[in-house]
Amino acid sequence: MQRKIVEFTNILRKAGVRVSVAETIDSFLALDEMSLDDRELFKDALRTTMVKHWDDIPAYDRLFDLFWSGFHDVLRDELGQAVAGMGGDFDLDQLMQQLQELLANMDGDVDLSELARAMLSVDANSLEQLIQQAGEESGLDGIRNMLQIGFFSRRMLEQMGLEGAGENLRDMMEQLREAGMGEDDLARLGDLMKAIQEALRRSVRQYAERELDKQNHDYMERFRRESLQEKSFYNLTEDDLRKMREVVDRLAQKLKNIVSIRRKRQRKGKFDLKGTMRRNMAHGGVPFELIFRQRRKDRPKLVVLCDISSSVSNVSRFFLQFIHSLQECFTKIRTFVFVAELGEVTEIFRNNDIYTAIDQALDGGDVINPYTRSNFGMAFNVFWRDHLASLDNRTTVVIIGDARNNYNDPRAWCLRDMQSKAKNVIWINPEAPGAWGFGDSVMDRYVTYTDVAEECRNLKQLSRMVDTLIL
Amino acid sequence: MFDTVEDVQKRLNEQQYICGKNIATVVFLAKALGKPVLVEGPAGVGKTELGKVVAKALNLPMIRLQCYEGLDESKALYEWEYSKQLLYTQMLRDKISEILEGANTLKEASERIASQDDIFFSERFIVPRPLLKAITSEDQVLLLIDEVDKSDPEFEAFLLEVLSDYTVSVPEIGTLEAKHIPLVFLTSNNAREMSDALKRRCLHLYIDYPDEAAEIEILNTKVPGIDSRLVEDIVHLVQRVRELDLKKTPSISETLDWARALMVMNADSLETELVNDTLNIILKHQGDIQKAQSELNRLLEQKAAERAADTPQPVEPDPGKKSVLH
Structure with a gap:
């Protein structure tokens, strides 16, 4: 039993469920x-002892069923079919009884292999054991893909000695004939044994298939999840987008934990001697109450300007999800979207759940027309005209865009004024720095007026940026 | 002590806690192995209640530690009673000068004081907080650590130490060992993923919303005297509401509140108007209420139609004729 459980834990581990010793x-x-x-x-x-994450429960349920059951039923089913295939008037019990009597009389003379014996008595339990044993001995747990199923089932059958058992049975039938078994019965027995051999072949193949299922469970799925973090935003499929949400959520959660520790450490103030003395004057100077100097919490205000033209919308999407999942780390987040016009969508985020809000925002959110050609200069100019006053020295401005300006006037001076008023201006660009300033990119003009400008083309980079720059 | 899993189930039922075998198994194992249980699940499915009920079923005193952001050792484990210590020094001032009498050098004086300082760091001046109380208690207790996900990661690490060997070390006094290993229940709403180390030390239990049959049973037990058809209607509706995409799905306790409210209002069936008026008992966001209302009205109409259909039906057309038509 214990070995079986250890085997099961190995399979769970392979499926990504963490089970410790x-x-x-x-x-x-x-x-x-x-x-x-x-x-x-x-x-x-x-x-309850092994699976500690509720996400893993469905996987556990599936694997449990695969591992702890099933095969026995499959085998029984196959054997039952083999017997049923013998025709309506075939009476297994009677044949078995006759066989038992004859075998008892012949005691000692017959030399039957274990397999042959199990087949003769149509014993599903010992057959199952033999198959399992063969599986172990032929290294079935190393099975990795569909193509190996045939190879492994052949190897298992060899290991079990099915061929040898056939010969063994033929010898045995000869002996039975000599012992006076009727030809009819002998023929029936022969047919039955053939059917059982077939049944065994099929069962072994199924056994190998199930093993493959167990070993490979969720393998691709996990592989995808991991690689999603490094997949470029430009090549995401619809399916990826949905999965990405979860990954972003998880990263955001992780970041939140880190930030909470970091904040906590900062918050713990030093002992305040002056304050303590002053407070305890009433107690005759005996320091009953201790005062600690509390540090002021410094949560950044954030102004996000998102380019929502199709070329960057994915970056904007995940950045927005990130930022809004981390809402408690900021005092205030204002979100603007632009293509050529610029509009504020903060309200949308306040009134909707995060995914709806992001979808709406990326669609222009009723405040701007998303179907125009990018014009960064104009967007910055609008911000400069209407919202410059809202920037102060605690505000971080984050701009997400590729700075492909369609040969319009970049008006970099707007950005310059923004930088001089804000604490930081951070530019997240999905293009590699090598491409900045080429073609219609005016990134080279803007870079001068940003505190940090970085390339960000996958989730990993994005989460690192959020961590180091903004929080 | 529980004998079998069925015994757990029975005794929890006696305490009016309806649970499936999976919950009973975990409780049974927790008691048998002396391991803490981490209970997770959505809000309001009876996680905290489980701890309370187990305490009652086993007749153990319960000590509860409510976690929150910023909870630290001094609130959870123990604290030196600083003011009391100070008060004692003040009051014992004369005594101290007595001890110091005749000391010629500063060194000698401080040595004399040092030989006495143990009294100020003895158990007399310790304020035990829930964890220390649970460990030093004379009898076995049930320790309920509620909403452990609200605490900070550092607190979790510290909890780990307590839960793995059930000892607490107070530097000034020494290590205090548990006389009886407490039965520990930790509950979490999944606001934050708990660390693997903590999870490893615990048995894990995930409680989800009950299915319709179980919820009906819960309602019947908890709200005695309620009309059984009303219960079915309520549960049916609540289960549908849970399937909607809401900000906050109604929990079991809210279902119970609703049933009680409807009983007080002498309702014997769910009318559209009545539902609309009382919907704010199970839904707490305006957006959710609006979303659910249209869905519910549709359901209620459907239900009314079904009820009407229960009365004698027109005879079905002959199936033979149908096949001719095809």
Whole structure:
């Protein structure tokens, strides 16, 4: 049993469920405490000791069913079909009984292999055991892809000695004939054995297929999830976008934890001697109450300018999701979107849940027309005219865009004025620095007036930027 | 002590807590193995209640530690009673001068004081907080650490130490070991992912919203005397509402509130108007209410139609004729 459980934990690990050695031991202890008759209880006991994340529960359920059941039923089913295939008037019990009697009389003379014996008695349990054994001996747990199924099932059959068993059975039938078994019965027995051999072949193949399922569970899925972090924003499919949400959420959560620790450490102030003395005058100078100097919390204000033209909308999307998942880290976030016109969409974020808000914002949010050609100069000019006054020395301005200005006037002086009023101006550009200033890109003009300008083409870079620059 | 999983289930039922086998299994194992349980799940499915009920079923005193952001050791474990210490020094001033009498050098004086300073850091001046209380208690207790996800990551690390060996070290006194290993329940709303280290030390239990049958049973147990058809209607509606994309899905406790409210209002079936008036009991956001209202009205109409259909129906056309038509 214990070995079986260890095997199961290995399979769970392969599927991305983290199970430690300590947890495996816990599961042994847990199983000692209870009877194993009830399958549901057994499942719950293993789950509670091994699976600690609710996300993993569906995977666990699937694997549990694959691992702890199923094959036995498959085998039984196959054997049942083999017997049923013998025709309506075939009476297995009678044949078995006759066989048993004859075998008992012949005791000692017959030399049957284990497999042949199991086949003769149509014993699903020992057959299952033999198949499992063969699986282990032929290294079935190394199976990696569909193409190997045939190879491994052949190898397992060899390991089990199915060919040898056939010969063994033929010898045995000869002996039975000599012992006086009727030709009819012998023929039937022969047919039955053939059918069982076929059934075994099919079962072994299924066994190999199931093993592949177990070993490969979720492999591709995990691979995708990991690589999503490094996939370029330009090549995301619809499907990726949906999955990305989750990844962004997780990264944001992680970041939030880090920031909370960082803040906490900063918050803890030093002992304030002056304050303590002053406060304790009433107690005759005996320091009953201690005063600590509290540091002022410095949460940044954020103004985000997002280019929502199709070339950068993905970057904007994830940046917005990031920022709004981290809302409690900022005192205030104002969000503007632009293509050529510029409009504020802060309200949309206040009134909707985050995904709807992002979708609306990226669609112009009823404040601007998204179907125009990018004009950074004009957008900055509008911001300069209407909102420059709202910038102060605690505000960080984040601009997301590729600075492809369609040969319009860049009006970099607007950005210069913004920089001089704000604490920081950060530019996130999905293009590599090598391309800045080429073609209609005016990034080279703007770069002078930013504190930081960085390339950001995948999630990993994005989360690093948010972490180091903004928080 | 519980004998079997069924026993757990039975005794929790006696405390009016309806639970499935999965919950009972975990509780049973927690008691048998002496391991803490981390209970996760959406708000209002009875995570905290589970801890309370287990305490009642086992007849253990319960100590509760409510976590929040900024909770630290001095609030959770112990604190030196600074003012009391100070007060004592003030009051014992004479005594101190007595001790110091005849000391010729500063060194000698400070040595004499040092030989006495143990009294100021003894258990007399310690204010035990929930964790220390649970560990030093004379009898076994149930320790409920509520909403552990609200605490800071550092607190979690510190909790880890307490939960793995059930000892607390107070530098001035030494290590205090648990006389009885407390039964620990931690609840979490998943506001934050708990660390793997903490999870590893705990049994894990995920409680989800109950299915329709279980919720009906809960309602019948918790709100005695309620009309069974009303219960079915309520639960049916609530289950549908949970499927909508809402800011806050209604929890079991809200279903219970609603049922109680409807009972007080002497309702025996759900009328559209009544539902609209009382919807704010299960839904707490204006947006959610608007979203749910149209959906619910549709459901109620459907239901009314079904009820009407229950009365004698027109005879179905002969199936033989149908096939001719095809």
